[in-house]
Amino acid sequence: MAAIQILSLCVIFIQILFCASAQKQHNITLGSTLSPSQNSKWVSPNGQFAFGFYPLTPTLYVVGLWFDSVIPKTLAWTVLKDKRDIPVEKTSSLQLTVNRLSLSDNRKNVLWLSKYADKVAEAAMLDNGNFVLLNALFDIIWQSFHYPMDTLLPGQRLMTNSNIFSKASTTNFSAGRFELSMQKDGNLVLYTVERSGHPQGAYWAFGQLLNVVSLNLIRQGRSI
16 A cells, blocks of 8 residues: 555656646747747746847847846847848748748748748747757757857757857848858868858867867866
8 A cells, every 4th residue: 555655656756747847838839820929938847047029229130049137138049041141120920830830021032931841830939049940759850059159058969070169240140251160170260251151261270189079068167
């Protein structure tokens, strides 16, 4: 009898943990839509991060991810097309469907869409600043952490053959003149970039390290 009671308590405890975990994600259902004029963002459960339409001017916005609990609200990531930002007007919209997350203008022209092979079941703005799309098995099939811009958040990794880059200016979030690359030989290298977008000669290198496959930003603010 005691064993049955203990087992029942364990089951209840697991259910509580599962519910708490589900609540923390604040999952976003298919068909959900954002627009600059109303319902402009999805916020993480802890209130630290938001994903949606970030204002550049009173009439122009970019779709991005920012620190939502600080002033000024600081952009950490934005959608890019060919390394260029996509300013949009108040009449644009962002919609989550089974096939894609897409940004459209008022004429329904698709300006940007996320790329993935599986079907989407839902999305979530996580407490760590990662915006993710999930399939029916709750596997992450797309995430903003895999497409870094000029910022690495705690827990985010700069994978081999990936890079982050400076923005063009404080109001232009296109790729700028500097690029930090995690090379496949294990070397972390800073490059200047031509206006055409091609890297020039390296001006700083960490040095080649064996068995290094990514740059990781951990919670204490250090990179390893």
